[in-house]
Amino acid sequence: MSTLTAKRLNIETKLSDDLSKGLRPVEKVKKMIYETNQLHIWYGETHAIKGIDLPVYEKEVVAIIGPSGCGKSTYLKTLNRMVELVPDVRISGKVAYNGKSIFDESYDVEELRLRVGMVFQKPNPFPKSIYENVAYGPRIHGIRNKGVLDEIVEQSLRKAYIWDEVKDRLDTSAYSLSGGQQQRLCIARCLAIEPEVILMDEPTSALDPKSTFKIEELIRELKETYSIIIVTHNMQQAARISDKTAFFLDGELIEYNETNNIFNNPSDSRTEDYILGRFG
Amino acid sequence: MEHINEEQVKRRRNLRLLTNRVAQFIFMLSTLFGVIVLGILIYRVVSQGIGWIDINFLTGKLSTEPERAGILGAILGTFWLMVVVVPITMILGVGTALFLEIYIKKGRLQSFLQTNIANLAGVPSIVYGVLGMTIFVRALDLGNIVLAGGLTMSLLILPIVIVASQEAIRSVPQHLSEASYGIGATKWQTIRHIIIPAALPGILTGAILSFSRAIGETAPLVVIGIPALLIPLPGSIFDKFTVLPMQIYYWTLDASLVEEYANLAAATIIVLLLVLFLLNLAAIIIRHKFKKIY
Structure with missing residues (x-):
């Protein structure tokens, strides 16, 4: 077991101790992992996010849908502060991860990204071997022991359902894999740092239907362990895999609800129009 | 129609x-x-x-008699000059390029620095010679030794190394560095494990080409005052020295006195061209060997 898991288990036992000290065994209350209050983002003069409030609870799949340019990717990239890589970006408002504001000066962005993994739109494996791609994260965070690394690599590849396809060629370049395999490798790379949350930015938009199916299966599997926030262009995908859906339009959050409600009984007419394909 | x-x-x-x-x-x-x-x-x-060109020419010391003259001193001088130039320009050049591309925030300061570096690349080499003489030879009182010449040459080619390295760094696809940052890597870890390996061929190609520029440059060294006299073979970067192009320069100047000096100059040119050709070849091989795979 890695030190990362050990650390986390430690924290969790502490938490459950605290809970058991409480007066009654509460029915399982879901912990809020992300809290967003009045988030505004500007790219230069462009107001990309206009005052968004959005809570995300643990072990849920939240889908963010909306037409191109509605700010859904920007919002996702804010959650692990990747948005700061964009030149000329300005941020106001609050985003808290596990109760701590991530924009505080003292907040350690590397630590945040260790807990919050990200899978990108285009599969982006490193020009390294399959093994090195997965081992990259643990190595970055100080794990040197070859045995531990081997185990992390195998487990991560298994969790991403790609182990059987690559176990005999871990030393070959990640570029020898197909697009769908590369994306699952990227998910494995993300799982290797044992995150709490996985952010996915249209992870299947560059893939064929078969690979898309596999990734969706994988997401269903992963939500037992992780919280997943996924931006998607594909509304059927949102309906298939998510527990909650947020509809973004023009930088605003129009509606956020159980996925069932959003798709069957949207309260805002714009949501309905978008879902029925009247625009976007 | x-x-x-x-x-x-x-x-x-x-x-x-x-x-x-x-x-x-x-x-x-x-x-x-x-x-x-x-x-x-x-x-x-x-x-x-x-x-x-024969073995005596390549391994002989300078001499006033054309038949006995050799260019070992100049070859060694060029070698020691590179011992100074290569590490200095690589460290300062790549460091500056990384700072400008990865660390500094895009804005006024960045574009100010960028413009100035681009301008420096266009400053005539003799001006660098004057600068080198003022700072390294006189103010720091190094005298006209390899170190002073090497520092001057480094200044001369730094802008080229910086710009070439910046281009190589910029050509590393952003999605690779994003992937690295996304797992919680710091900028330095991303530079070391992702950006440098991917940008290295480009950086090396640019660097090698500017080294060949430094090997062929004469004007700054003329200003620094490389002695035309017979000097002992340089054994370290603290010795007085001459280099191949300087030797060509002096022999050409004196060709009116001794006719054979023209032949010696021509022979030295052949050696210099061979060195430059080999460097260019190295650059080409590096470029082809590490073809982009992403």
Whole structure:
């Protein structure tokens, strides 16, 4: 077991101790992992996010849908502060991860990204071997022991359902894999740092239907362990895999609800129009 | 064919074809011009100098007698000069490029620095020579030793190394560095494990080409005051020195006194050209060997 898991288990036992000290065994209350209050983002003069409030609870799949340019990717990239890589970006408002504001000066962005993994739109494996791609994260965070690394690599590849396809060629370049395999490798790379949350930015938009199916299966599997926030262009995908859906339009959050409600009984007419394909 | 008149098209056809031929001919002449000049140059140099290159010439010391003169001192001088130039320009050049591309926030300061570095690349080499003489030879009182010359040469080629490295760094796809940041890597970890390995061929190519510039430069060293006298072979970067192009310069100057000096100059040119050719070859091999895989 890695030190990362050990650390986390430690924290969790502490938490459950605290809970058991409480007066009654509460029915399982879901912990809020992300809290967003009045988030505004500007790219230069462009107001990309206009005052968004959005809570995300643990072990849920939240889908963010909306037409191109509605700010859904920007919002996702804010959650692990990747948005700061964009030149000329300005941020106001609050985003808290596990109760701590991530924009505080003292907040350690590397630590945040260790807990919050990200899978990108285009599969982006490193020009390294399959093994090195997965081992990259643990190595970055100080794990040197070859045995531990081997185990992390195998487990991560298994969790991403790609182990059987690559176990005999871990030393070959990640570029020898197909697009769908590369994306699952990227998910494995993300799982290797044992995150709490996985952010996915249209992870299947560059893939064929078969690979898309596999990734969706994988997401269903992963939500037992992780919280997943996924931006998607594909509304059927949102309906298939998510527990909650947020509809973004023009930088605003129009509606956020159980996925069932959003798709069957949207309260805002714009949501309905978008879902029925009247625009976007 | 509502707007296009077939008759007119036919009439203009010959003229169009002729213009095309003329253009092709002019462009071919332009190309040939360069090739022919180079051919003549190489022919002259080789025919004058090749007979003078032998083991004694390569391993001999300077001498006033043409038959006994050798260029070992100049070869060693060029070598020691590179011992100073290579590490200094690589560290300062790549460091500056990384700072400008990865760390600094895009804005006024960044574009100010960028413009100035671009301008520095255009400053004539003799001006760097004057600068080197003022700072390294006089103010720091190093004297005209390898270290002073090497520092001056480093200043001269730094802007080129910086710009080439910046381009190599910029050409590393952003999605790779994003992937690295996304797992919680710091900028330095991302630079070390992702950016440098991917940018290295580009950086090395640019660096090698600017090293060959430094090997061939003469003007700054003339200003620094490399002695034309017979000096002992340089054994470290703290010795007085001469380099291959300086040797060519002095022998050409004195060719009116001793006719054979012209042949010695030609022979030295051949050696210098060979060195530069090998460096260029190395750059090409590096570029091809590490073809981009992403």
